[in-house]
Amino acid sequence: NAGVTQTPKFQVLKTGQSMTLQCAQDMNHEYMSWYRQDPGMGLRLIHYSVGAGITDQGEVPNGYNVSRSTTEDFPLRLLSAAPSQTSVYFCASSYSRTGSYNSPLHFGNGTRLTVT
Amino acid sequence: AQSVTQPDIHITVSEGASLELRCNYSYGATPYLFWYVQSPGQGLQLLLKYFSGDTLVQGIKGFEAEFKRSQSSFNLRKPSVHWSDAAEYFCAVAPNSGGYQKVTFGIGTKLQVIP
Numbered sequence: 001n002a003g004v005t006q007t008p009k010f011q012v013l014k015t016g017q018s019m020t021l022q023c024a025q026d027m028n029h030e031y032m033s034w035y036r037q038d039p040g041m042g043l044r045l046i047h048y049s050v051g052a053g054i055t056d057q058g059e060v061p062n063g064y065n066v067s068r069s070t071t072e073d074f075p076l077r078l079l080s081a082a083p084s085q086t087s088v089y090f091c092a093s094s095y096s097r098t099g100s101y102n103s104p105l106h107f108g109n110g111t112r113l114t115v116t
Numbered sequence: 117a118q119s120v121t122q123p124d125i126h127i128t129v130s131e132g133a134s135l136e137l138r139c140n141y142s143y144g145a146t147p148y149l150f151w152y153v154q155s156p157g158q159g160l161q162l163l164l165k166y167f168s169g170d171t172l173v174q175g176i177k178g179f180e181a182e183f184k185r186s187q188s189s190f191n192l193r194k195p196s197v198h199w200s201d202a203a204e205y206f207c208a209v210a211p212n213s214g215g216y217q218k219v220t221f222g223i224g225t226k227l228q229v230i231p
Contacts, residue, residue, distance in 0.1 A: 031215060
């Protein structure tokens with residue numbers, strides 16, 4: 001059972017480049033989400049999904065797109081990278097889509113992105 | 117909207133000493149409260165949570181936390197710290213309805229353990 005898998009672990013982009021951060025989970029979780037972690041800011045929610053075909057914005061969605069075509073995968077796309085998007089990105093998932101916190105939130109190991 | 121404050125950015129303790137990490141929250145009703153730990157290069161892992169009932173909750177790795185409504189606090193404690201506890205600790209608060217999309221994380225407290 002691999003849990004939540006994020007790729008790549010590290011990435012360097014130039015301003016204006018695009019890329020996709022991958023997130024996959026093998027736990028049949030309905031809820032999936034993307035956070036960014038910045039020093040002194042904690043974790044901030046970018047986008048989330050409560051099931052295949054359903055996505056919604058979090059606290060800091062600008063500059064990021066997501067889609068959820070399968071239960072397993074929830075990729076995060078940066079269409080035109082900016083230095084302000086330098087951060088560590090975490091994908092997280094949970095079994096329940098209905099809002100029950102009894103099902104814990106499982107995190108991936110993160111992707112460290114640098115935009116120059 | 118809720119908020120959470122972790123007043124200590126960095127704490128250093130000696131191995132074997134006791135530990136208390138502070139967390140204060142702001143929310144109009146009784147919130148749901150969490151503590152997560154992040155080891156270097158890893159994602160966050162749930163240590164414990166409080167939903168209702170007994171205000172002293174036990175978690176994994178020997179940690180406990182106490183919910184004090186009068187102080188709007190949910191401090192994390194461990195009686196004897198081990199070198200492997202060196203990590204960053206995040207307190208989080210959520211309203212008592214809705215999903216993880218409504219969780220607010222604190223900025224974290226980095227724990228250093230010295231021999």
